[in-house]
Amino acid sequence: MNKIVKFYHEMGSPPSFYRITGYWLKPLLILALGLTIYGLIDGLFYAPPDYQQGDSYRIMFVHVPAAWMSMFIYAVIGICGIIAFVWRMKVAEAVMMASAPIGALFTALTLLTGMLWGKPMWGTYWDWDARMTSELILLFLYIGVMGIYSAYDDDPRKAARLAALVAIIGLINLPIIRYSVEWWTSIHQGASISIMGGNSGIKEWSMLRPLLVMALATKFYYLYSMLHRARNYLLRTEQKKSWVTKQLIES
Amino acid sequence: MTPTRKRRLILISLVIFGVAVATAIFLTAFKDNIMFFKSPTEVSQNDYPENRSFRLGGMVKEGSLQRLENSLKVLFAVTDYNADVQVEYEGILPDLFREGQGVVAIGYMQNDQLFVAEEVLAKHDENYMPPEVSDILQTEDKQ
Numbered sequence: 001m002n003k004i005v006k007f008y009h010e011m012g013s014p015p016s017f018y019r020i021t022g023y024w025l026k027p028l029l030i031l032a033l034g035l036t037i038y039g040l041i042d043g044l045f046y047a048p049p050d051y052q053q054g055d056s057y058r059i060m061f062v063h064v065p066a067a068w069m070s071m072f073i074y075a076v077i078g079i080c081g082i083i084a085f086v087w088r089m090k091v092a093e094a095v096m097m098a099s100a101p102i103g104a105l106f107t108a109l110t111l112l113t114g115m116l117w118g119k120p121m122w123g124t125y126w127d128w129d130a131r132m133t134s135e136l137i138l139l140f141l142y143i144g145v146m147g148i149y150s151a152y153d154d155d156p157r158k159a160a161r162l163a164a165l166v167a168i169i170g171l172i173n174l175p176i177i178r179y180s181v182e183w184w185t186s187i188h189q190g191a192s193i194s195i196m197g198g199n200s201g202i203k204e205w206s207m208l209r210p211l212l213v214m215a216l217a218t219k220f221y222y223l224y225s226m227l228h229r230a231r232n233y234l235l236r237t238e239q240k241k242s243w244v245t246k247q248l249i250e251s
Numbered sequence: 252m253t254p255t256r257k258r259r260l261i262l263i264s265l266v267i268f269g270v271a272v273a274t275a276i277f278l279t280a281f282k283d284n285i286m287f288f289k290s291p292t293e294v295s296q297n298d299y300p301e302n303r304s305f306r307l308g309g310m311v312k313e314g315s316l317q318r319l320e321n322s323l324k325v326l327f328a329v330t331d332y333n334a335d336v337q338v339e340y341e342g343i344l345p346d347l348f349r350e351g352q353g354v355v356a357i358g359y360m361q362n363d364q365l366f367v368a369e370e371v372l373a374k375h376d377e378n379y380m381p382p383e384v385s386d387i388l389q390t391e392d393k394q
Contacts, residue, residue: 048381048382048383049381049382050379050380050381050382051380051381051382051384051385052375052385053346053347053375053379057379060379082263085263086256086259086260086263087256120345120346121345121346121375122345122373122374122375123344123348123370123371123372123373124370165266168266168267169266169267171267172267172270172271172274176278187372187374189375189376189377190376190377191377192377192379201377201378202378202379202380203378204380204381204384206381207379207380
């Protein structure tokens, strides 16, 4: 128990956060790259074609993990936003601001691959239905969080708190995205995988495997990229502190 | 927890609660107006917006698809297994369009009987499977 408490406190202080996460970067990058290569080869060459969509459904192996990440990263930003706003933790601010561009990219990727999939399958690139509109709003929320932060460039701590407020308010969009296909009649199909079981979704293991591998790969990529950016964020905002000087002399 | 932190936590909880309630009220109030989505049953009961386009959703009725010669015009019936609506459409249909498949047609009612679609979208479900599995399922269904 003491170890967990100690670890928690270490991750909360910028110098030890910087030191500890430095060891994680390389393994995370290797895992992310390896799993992405394996998942893409498995999904594009070894998974069987779909009975209705043929090979076109394979874009799912990018689209679905990217969509999961777009929401997962926003949840991280929202929780870090609450911590940053209430407890004023610097590391939470760093994680929040480091996550925003990565989440925005995953959201853009989700929208783009969805449009490319929608044209041949549904017959349209875009439809203003609940799922697509709420995902587009998510992209604007990410841009809003980054925009508010950049607008207050004289005081990064105050800027981060204001960005946190936008992020927290935007949290309400997450359940809307998740349940949009159930609450409204939507052209978008329901969830491909349900944790609770049920009769719908993907049952075939050879189709499910690349999807889960890609979901893991995107998680590792996010961790790698976010920690890298959060470390740089701390170096930049704490540049007048002694630990940064020491760190730079050492390296 | 220090009093300042407690105050901030209460403040942020109130903000989240307020935004959630406002969004819920907004979405409930506009539920019908977000999209005019009608089923064949509603259309057959004359419950549809006149002189403006709306969305008709349902299944393409088995055996109802007719292609008119020398044109891209197609005629088919959209059903919810309760009522049917005749739909006319001129254009290229999406890959997934077939009888027994879900569709969303955007258009207007020309008269009580005929829906003229400006756009036809195919809807697919979340069940992905290899062709062999689908064949097995279908033979099982027939037995």
